[in-house]
Amino acid sequence: MNTEKILLRAVSDSVNSLYGVSDPALVQIQKTRKEFTGDYTLVVFPLLKSSRLSPDATASAIGEHLVAHNPDIESFNVIKGFLNISLTPAFWAARFSELSSDSDFGQAARTGRRVMVEYSSPNTNKPLHLGHIRNNLLGFSVAEILKKCGNEVLKANLVNDRGIHICKSMLAWQLFGDGETPQSSGLKGDHLVGKYYVRFNDELKKDPSLTDRAQQMLRLWEAGDPATTELWLTMNGWVYDGFDATYKRLGVDFDRMYYESQTYLLGKALVEEGLSKGIFYRRDDGSVWCDLTSDGLDEKLLLRADGTSVYMTQDLGTAYRRFTDEKLDALIYVVGNEQNYHFQVLKLILKKLGYSWADAIFHLSYGMVELPEGKMKSREGTVVDADDLIEAMVSEARDMSAELGKLDGLSASEAADIAEMVGLGALKYFILKVDPRKTMLFDPRESIDFNGNTGPFIQYTHARIRSVLRKAADSGVDLTAPAPAPATYLPAELELIKTLSDFPEIVLSAGENFSPSVIAAFAYDLAKMYNGYYHDHSILRESDLAARAFRLRLSGQVAATIKSAMSLLGISVPERM
């Protein structure tokens, strides 16, 4: 049970016995703003009708009653109708020993819910770029957060491995590739295939007939032509090798891989069902549509005149299959906001078909990543390649670390690990600290920043704490030995305990809102608060042994919580940096 709920109950009891108010909506508890004294604040305005007293008199009366009946409540003060309540240091000390003895602090109880998060979902004709990075980081992080909220989570990736765009790469390679392979060229597979996609578009200017030839190749593929299938398998294989390397370096993974070549025919049964129920209709040319004009939308095509399916058809089918096969309670699609309309229609059609689980579909819509010069455009060569960006961040981290002398005395592999952690930590934090639905700006120069509200700042705080703990252990302090509680606590220590104890609620809030930025903000606040404490109070030089032992335990808990929070963002934290 969290602190806020404990207090809410106490306040509700007081308000009820004083004024007979039992409506929970009228009891509004929030954290006390830091410029005032207190831990939690009751807003008394909603209670004035029942109390028939002034705001201050009402607040004082409730405050008196609370202090008289709750030993955990130490004191209160009243400012302009706000009742600020302070809990006793003993209460906070008990909270700390409770949370520090929890080996999986922050982990919520099992909900029994099974949730799928689909993310990444790349096309196999070109390498990943900055936009995919936002998608991958969001999807991975949201999946980890939902796990921490007690759900069983399946990470899914639906690879768009078929279609005209792949045929373009295949055709260009066939015509101009001269047998080039990743091995012969030294190029990463996805980059090699992407190179021929670009080549196709270049050659198309000289020879417009290439479009028809690509279409012809697509028909051959759909007909199962052996040679075309062989080439398709080969080139997709190169791409997957490339993607795997990028995924691995980014630290993202998947429990389920889906391929559109295996799912693109799904959904036709649902179309038949909709036709027989009269929800869809067939035009004279044989195409099938769903009329959504009464919902303020347009008419949506579901089957072409030749009977082939479209994007919506297969998404209907895959959603149906996942809910039935995987027994899902929720399905989260991490897809850019340019597809808002698609998902709106998807849910609407499934509802019209009568599937109640349509409400359990959530489109986690995220905004585009823009560059200082505007949107990324592949034709103008302004796309930021994922692999290049990661390498640039890591390289910058390596240079910065060396410059600061942080790598002195470390082995080459230790130094490389740190550069990798810090570079990726900076990138991931930079992207995840922003609210997902917002369009965000990425400036390649300014974004490579390791000071202030950044991933490395938080990683650094962790490394510092670990360093202190190592020194303590080296000097013979047994960190696991039980120690007497200190006689008193510093205000900064109580503040840290309070912040630490918020972590479980923060996790739940991040899960409810599908928002890693909530976790990022928490980790930053905790690190910042700890740095102030670290600056003002020596740990190892503290002469009072009980105080020193407590500071070590508190520091250790801060480090562990930072590590846990950062892991929800997919960010590793180093032991030193």
Next chain:
RNA sequence: GGUCUCGUAGCUCAGUUGGAUAGAGCAACAGCCUUCUAAGCUGUCGGUCAAGCGUUCGAAUCGCUUCGAGAUCACCA
């Protein structure tokens, strides 16, 4: 044109289940390393929360209108 999203400090972003004097970082300026890691800490400067009207004890937050930015309304996926 219809639908949807967004607009907070010079820049990048928090804060949006309605609560007190709207917060961080960057940039700029001024300080702090014989003491546990200065990727740190402290301070100064910086705001008509796009604008207006409304709802109410109280609005950056909710509603309406206007302005501005973006997305979408494909027999592409």
